[in-house]
Amino acid sequence: MIWILGATGRTGREIARQVAARGGTPVLVGRSAERLRKAAADLGLGDAEVVATADLAAAIAERRPAVVVNTIGGYAETAVPFARACLPGGHYVDLANDLVAMPRLLALDDEARAAGTTLVTGAGFGVLATEAVVAHLCADRSVPREVRVDALPSVASEGGQLGEALARSIVSGLTTGGRRFEDGRMVPARIAADPRTHALPDGQTATSASGPTGELLAAQLASGAPYVVATSGLLPASPIVRAVLPVLGAALRVPPLGRFAVRRLAATELKPYPRPREHSWGHAVVTWPDGTTREAWLRTGDAMDFTTGAAAEVAVRLARGEGRRGAFTPACALGPEVAEAAGGTFVD
Template identity: 30%
Template sequence: MTNDESTRFPTIAVYGASGHTGGYILSDLRRRGLTPILVGRNAQRLRAAADAAGLPGAEIRIAAADDRAALVAALTGADVVISSLPGYVDIGEQILAAAIEAGAHYVDISGEQLFTRRAFDEYGPRAEKAGVSVLSGVTDSNLPADLLADLLARRLGPAEFVISHHSRAGGDGSRGSAKTVLASLDWFRAGGWHYADGEFRTGQVDLAPIAHPNATEPTAVAKFAFAAVLTIPRHTDARAVTGAVDEIFRSNITGLTPELVASLPERPGPDSDMRYDTVVDARGADGRTLRGVLSGVDSYRDSGLLAVEAAVRLAAGTAKAGALAPAEAFDAADFLNSLAPHGITWTITNTVGA
């Protein structure tokens, strides 16, 4: 196979393809004319996922998350690995470590600060030594927030950022999302890290109500542990970065229990409105304010689309090796513009008082 052919038709392995977002990942790979390798522990579930996505000829490789040798063998030969899991802090490291050992670039849809921090601190040096790129936290909230912040910082210079995410569904999601929150429940309850004065800090932050797009009035918000809080300071002169979600959502997750999570549906209800807005509000040192907004169709579908887009771009081999923020791997505007055919739009505007 020539280098040109390798760039056009990368080999992508998907771990966790039988989940809700995994189905969207497979469907988008098929749309692109790519036949992935499905990796996991249950051949029957993987074959059913491949068939449902219109990929009956996809290769199935069996490897449990706690079997390192089997994982490395299953991921060897892939240009990129997409990890689609619930609760990365529990089992995500094994897939990340195996991908690096197999010499594959890596993308995941983790929404967990604790895991993304490990990806940078513990696995970034390994990835750099192996000559592969690692991109953790590719979700509908984190990747757009990171790219929007990069574009805002180019206009404002040193700035304070507040990242917020507003879902029309009001927290109605999948069992997998609930598992993710449950795996780091105390961390999510506490609000995670924010960034201030050159370091990551815990503790509460006073946040003013946020006027979300299309909302009739500002919404009370609480600090939230978005992974983009960790990535934005890597490529901007950020003075502060804080994540925020609707106060009612933060209150709802505090009551999660294993029994409640087990009782939840595997997928959101058919009448759930999964549209969302990811918002980055930025204030420059001179007082100027700008707002970046990405508006999407379905949080789960769009996270899958983002993961595939990122994987295909990493397969081209133009990103540097190591663990990267999205804006360190890709041109922000070019990546965001590529999402338009899927109904995902973005804008940057002056905010009131700018």
């Protein structure tokens, strides 16, 4: 049984469908039985079990599913209690991509290993699409000196409200401020530094700038490199917006302002639009102490499809008993090939 927490949501619904398509048994979990049954019927999963509860951690501890996929978001608060409820022996997957939530889950490594459990954080385009390229480039090589990763998602929108989960992720990123690794330590940096325009392998272009994303931590863990920078296409490369972001981030650190921003952002109505580029790209440039440099890309279609494919693939593999025991990012738990199974192709 693979429990999908938040199965009425954007990613939760599609992960449930993809788990079933991969031969797994999804259980749709949330707070409203009626909404969950409707989601199951809409997905053509009318026979799937639904679990509606106000206390998810208690339900996990009591029913002991093989794998829990957490798509509720707010990972800084939700990941650790739900992951602990899976111990011993049950596995846990989430889609976090921020520097508050991910270290908290990774800190459960000893506990998870002792309990025979695998905890995976970052099972989405954000983290896996770049981490997998780093692991691909560094396989069977010595520790590099420098790594730069660039996450360049292209996503279509169905329209509708932005939603609280995504709003909380955006505000969390802004309030953390920029980060980079220098001399093996994560240090503060200006948010939206390192702006860059990329000539993509398919002839198109994309821009990115650095931010406090989980991709930074994952690239450091996958390589061991002392100097790491991570940029994202979701951060603005325009000079005016880049100038405003540090001020906005400082304001949102005041708790009532942060909560207000989450509410307003969550209620923002998005217009439907097609994905801006055919492909999404994860990119890494790795440099070794002798000056050798290697570069590669991971090409996927819509980044949201890759995200749901990644979470479903990781969950199904963990349900089959694959993966190292402990707390990891996806490529560290299962190898970079999990990104190919999720719909990505390496381009060297």
